[in-house]
Amino acid sequence: MKKSGSSTTIVKKFSALVVDDDLVIQRIHKMYLNRFGFETQVVGNGKEAVDLYRSGAFFHLVLMDMEMPVMDGPKATRELRGMGVNSMIVGVTSQDGDSEKQAFMGAGLDDCYMKPLTADTITSLLQQLNMKYR
C-alpha cells in the first residue's frame, strides 16, 4: 500500500499504552495519541503495565514515565524486555539530569523524551512505527 505524502497517514491502527502516575499527563498523552489514530490504554504504574503484558496484551507503543510508585519506569522496562517484549518503549521524563536519562535508556528503551510530549514527537514516533511494521 503506497503511503501518501502526508507523514501522519495511518497505514494501520496502532495501539499504545500510557504508563504514568500523573493524571494530568495521562489525560494529555492519551489525547495526543488518540488524535494521531492510536487506540490508547492508560495505567498508573510500571507493575500495571507488566501485568497487562503478562495477561497477554500487546501494544505497538509504550510511553513509560520514569518515576512512578510501586514499580518505576526503568524496572518495568527491564521486566518487559526480559519477557521478550519488543514493542517500541519510549521513556518520558521530567528529570533534567543526563545520567538519569542514560540509566533509563540502559534499561531497554528505544528512545527517551522530556514530558510532556509534543505533536512533533508523536508524528516522528508514528513514522518509526510505520517503518517498523511495514
Next chain:
Amino acid sequence: MDGVAQLKKRLADYTTSLYDEGYLDDQFVQLQQLQDESNPEFVVEVVSLFFQDSQRLLSELAKALEQQSVDFRKVDAYVHQLKGSSSSIGAQRVQRACISFRNYCDDQNIEGCLKCLQQLKNEYSLMKNKLETLFKLEQQLLEAGG
C-alpha cells in the same frame, strides 16, 4: 454584533496578556490545539485535573514542612510532581517557582523552603484566577454566539 466583536477582542487581549506576563507558555497553545468538536471541554478538563492535583500537593507540602524532622526527599518529590504537571499545562510561573523551591530542598534549608512554599501558593492562586477568568470569557463569547 458589536457584543460579539467586543468579547472577541477582550478574550484575545486577555489571552495575549497571559503569555506576555509569563503566566502561560507554548505548552498551553499545544493543549488548545488538541481540543476539537469531539472533545470540546478538553482544556477545561485538563486544567481542572491540574487544579485538583496542585491543591493536594500544596497541602501535602505544608504538612511535610511542619514535621519535627523534615523529610526533604519527600518535600522534593512533591515539588517535582508539581513542576511536572505545571509544565505540562504551560503554567510557566508556577513551574519556575517549583524550580527555585527544589534548590532550597537540596540545601535542606527549611526557612528557604517555607518562603518558597508561600511563593508557590501565591503563584498558583494567581494562575488559577487567570485561567478561571480566561474560561469565563470564552464561555461568554460562546453564549453570545461567537
